[in-house]
Amino acid sequence: MTSPGATTGPTRREHDLLGDREVPAGAYYGIQTLRAQENFHISGVPLHHFPRLIEALAQVKRAAARANHRLGALDDERAAAIDQACQEIVGGALHEHFVVDMIQGGAGTSTNMNANEVIANRALEILGHGRGEYDHLHPNNHVNLGQSTNDVYPTSVRLAMMLSFPALAEAMDHLITTLRSKGEEFSADLKMGRTQMQDAVPMTVGQEFHGWATTIAEDVQRLTRTATLFQEINLGATAIGTGITSDPRYAQMATAELAELTGIPFVVSDDLVEATSDTGAFVTFSGILKRIAVKISKICNDLRLLSSGPRAGFHELNLPSVQPGSSIMPGKVNPVIPEVVNQVAFEVIGNDLTVTFAAEGGQLQLNAFEPVICFNILESTRIMTRAMNTLADRCIAGITLNRDVLQDYLRRSIGVVTALVPVIGYAAATDIAQSALQTGRPVAELVLERGLLDERRLTNLLSPSSMTRPVRPTATGTIPAITLDVESDSGEVARPQADPADV
Incomplete structure (x- = not known):
């Protein structure tokens, strides 16, 4: 079989509004898809780049065929052939024949016709006919029955x-x-x-x-x-929403079929x-x-x-x-x-x-x-x-x-002074922050040196539990005691562990 986009080798002649063209004999698409291929060298991304879009097109065509069959507009044989062709496409077959560029003029008409032609030619094979023998099953008259690009x-x-x-x-x-x-x-x-x-x-x-x-x-x-x-x-809706060319019952019926097919x-x-x-x-x-x-x-x-x-x-x-x-x-x-x-x-x-x-x-x-x-x-x-x-x-x-970097940043930061504001006040905390920034000395050292807090109270205020979540003061105004995040003699900072009573 020749590749879908081939321009050499065996061909078949197809006709449309603009005249006759030779279509690759191995292609499931037809003349309108061929023209779209020639017109839209834009993104370089064909429809089959998005398999879900191909599946969706086939499901919509399948739902339409089922609705038209129930309405008596499509005979048993053609309806069954279209349905089978669509099922095969939903299952992953023939995707390589959806060749039109994703970006195209015509509001999606080329995409719709690519689907119509591929489905029609596969359905023709199912019925025992050759590709392009549209007298038996036509892309527009049968696959696109009661439809327009503008609703499909x-x-x-x-x-x-x-x-x-x-x-x-x-x-x-x-x-x-x-x-x-x-x-x-x-x-x-x-x-x-x-x-x-x-x-x-x-x-x-x-x-x-x-x-x-x-x-x-x-x-x-x-x-x-x-x-x-x-x-x-x-x-x-067909062309503009008035439903022209479709049965009055078609919209509800086709939509119900699509819902059943897709869940x-x-x-x-x-x-x-x-x-x-x-x-x-x-x-x-x-x-x-x-x-x-x-x-x-x-x-x-x-x-x-x-x-x-x-x-x-x-x-x-x-x-x-x-x-x-x-x-x-x-x-x-x-x-x-x-x-x-x-x-x-x-x-x-x-x-x-x-x-x-x-x-x-x-x-x-x-x-x-x-x-x-x-x-x-x-x-x-x-x-x-x-x-x-x-x-x-x-x-x-x-x-x-x-962790060493994290602990060093924490040790040298003046941001911890914020935890002291509820106790020593904003002004005193600001003064401590400025001094720490100017001298490079730790916040805790400056607070103890100035006698603003005792060591135990300061340690509680600067504990991980107090600094990383809201803490309700006790009746005495102190922060509940927890295991402290303090610098050891070795210069290492212990990883925090909250007191179970404070969790």
Whole structure:
């Protein structure tokens, strides 16, 4: 069999509005797909790059054929052949014959005709005829019966997105689980928190990782909830929403068939004219993808900062070394996984802007720019899914801590003075902070020297339990005693353990 895009070798002659053309004999697509291949050398990304879109197109065509058969508009043999051809495509067959560029003019007509032609030619084979013998079963008259690109294409895109987003949600869950696992592992490791790139107050490394997990977890729910907007479809609207050329019962019947085939509770839009030109669901969903991208990029920025160095940076974290980092600097290892995820996020943010402009560009009863909306949202979903899994498996899971660095930062920081404010007051705490900054002496040493607090009270106030979460004073105004995070004679700082009575 010749390859789908071949222009040499055996051919068959097909005819359309513009005349006759030779189509590769081995191709399941036909003349209109051939013309689209010639016209749209744009992204270089063919339809089969997104298998879920091909599956969605086949499911919509299958639902339409079943509805038309029930309505008596399609005979038993043709309906069965179309149904079988669609089933095969849903199962992964013939995807390589969906060759039209994802970005195309015509509001998706080339995509619809590519599907019509492939399904028709496979159905012809099932019926015992040759490809291109459309007198027996025609791409438009039978496969596209009661349909228009303007209801088939947006319905298929919505279904493709419903089929695609669960993989992203699963990848997000995997990243969340990995972050939380690290949060538990580092739950007792103190560090200095920072605001505006300046020392703030102490926290645990575990709190930092749990914070990252929480911010991603919020959007798993938003993603799933937003995807339900795609369940309202305009199948049966045909050209502009009036349902011209379709049976009055077709819209409800075809939508019910699609729901049964996919297990997704699709419903017919209340206003098919509005639904045919509306792209609001795409804008909202793309916005959620952008929101996720912004968050994940911020986390990667943090990881690159916290692992910077190793000698002249923060060097609090060690990211897994996955490849050499320089062709000229020996020993250099770069944070390549956060870097690539950052770039994915930039792409998704840009894709969302494209979706916004394309949605705004719609005119009157149709938006002609749904192909670029489809391409960008499916691409964002695909690369974000891969990025989440890559970040979890190739980076987060292997992170280790430089505890000596964390403890040294904590020991030398003036941020711990904030914990003393409720007891010694803001003015005295400010004076201590200024002195510590000017002299380089520890906060605790200055407080004891000035007699502001006794050693036991000071130690309690500067304990990990007091500095990393709210603490209610006792009736005597003291902080509940816990095992202290104090510098030993060896200069090491003990890792904190809270008193069970204080937990």
